[in-house]
Amino acid sequence: MKTNKKRVIGLITAASLCAMSGFAVAKDITLGLSVDQLFESRVAVIDAIKAEAERNGYNIIEVVADGDAQAQNSQIQSLVTQKVDAILVCAVDQNTIERALIGAKRSGIPIIAYDRALPDSRAVDAYVGPDxxxxxxxxxxxxxxxxxxxxxxxxxxxxxxxxxxxxxxxxxxxxxxxxxxxxxxxxxxxxxxxxxxxxxxxxxxxxxxxxxxxxxxxxxxxxxxxxxxxxxxxxxxxxxxxxxxxxxxxxxxxxxxxxxxxxxxxxxxxxxDTNGTGIKTVKVATALINGESVEMNNVIPGNFxxxxxxxxxxxxxxxxx
The missing domain is CATH 3.40.50.2300 (Response regulator)
Known part of the structure; x- marks a missing residue:
């Protein structure tokens, strides 16, 4: 059987170019998902985030604070230690977790607040959520x-x-x-x-x-x-x-x-629009991981x-x- 050498070389070259340009390969991307607490609408957004991440071939490390801001602070620090490629956070309390978010920022990890804006944070790169x-x-x-x-x-x-x-x-x-x-x-x-x-x-x-x-x-x-x-x-x-x-x-x-x-x-x-929020959150994370510019506020209005x-x-x- 004759091997198509041109095809093999083409695939290797494409992968090499992707790495050289700084774009992460999908299988190597891990998103840290920091959840304040689980209730119906939050779960709906989380499910949409997970589905979109799966479509992109990303891994997810999910941590749930159960309404405990101190626990969420420690969980975010753990995500930084695990060297996730981006942190998606819905905060229990902004003031309590700000130090952990700043630590993530200093480590070069993009931070996306989802579902709940953190307008006073010095670390958040973008917000995605309801208008x-x-x-x-x-x-x-x-x-x-x-x-x-x-x-x-x-x-x-x-x-x-x-x-x-x-x-x-x-x-x-x-x-x-x-x-x-x-x-x-x-x-x-x-x-x-x-x-x-x-x-x-x-x-x-x-x-x-x-x-x-x-x-x-x-x-x-x-x-x-x-x-x-x-x-x-x-x-x-x-x-x-x-x-x-x-x-x-x-x-x-x-x-x-x-x-x-x-x-x-x-x-x-x-x-x-919980599904739209989840999809947009992952898209914004992808752009930030790849070094692209994004809008700070990405709001999605509902329908009456x-x-x-x-x-x-x-x-x-x-x-x-």
């Missing part, structure tokens, strides 16, 4: 539209996320920016720290003090079942268009939000779905079952 300001704005825009012709004061309950989480901060900003279109609005902001039990208590307390609340915005739609419980107890789950109807919106794309919107108990939710169109778009909602 939380736009996501909040879409929910606020819908809410404002429902009351645009009202001359009465519109009282709105806002269930805030965590006050130290950039996603929660930005969703609130976007939501409140949209409400500036209303003539007379009062927003009652209640912190939840992303906790459903706190969301339930906050909703109960808010309606007890302000029975005429006309709308509720949940920074995460996983809190909508808590809102439903309170509205049901107050006999305020009424069809859209009725005088007693309370407008309910949220951001995320969980099955809780999907089912509440499908039933009409919620007016609509903004579903995050109402009771009228959410079932038709079920496949686009990451948590829908």
């Amino acid at each position: 939380s300001i736009t996501d909040g704005y879409l929910a606020g825009q819908y809410t404002a539209e429902q009351f645009k012709d009202s001359d009465e004061k519109v009282v709105i309950l806002e269930l805030l996320g965590a006050l130290n989480d950039q996603n929660g901060i930005d969703r609130s900003k976007g939501f409140n920016d949209a409400l500036k279109e209303l003539k007379n609005v009062e927003v009652i902001a209640m912190p939840t720290d992303w906790d459903s039990a706190r969301a339930l208590a906050a909703t109960q307390n808010a309606f007890q003090a302000n029975p005429n609340i006309k709308a509720v915005f949940a920074a995460t739609d996983t809190h909508i079942p808590s809102v439903e419980t309170v509205l049901r107890d107050l006999n305020k789950i009424q069809p859209k268009g009725s005088a007693e109807h309370v407008v309910v919106t949220g951001v995320n794309g969980s099955n809780d939000g999907y089912q509440a919107t499908l039933s009409g108990n919620a007016d609509g939710i903004v579903a995050m 779905y109402t009771t009228d169109d959410i079932e038709a778009n079920k496949s686009a909602i990451w948590g829908a079952k």
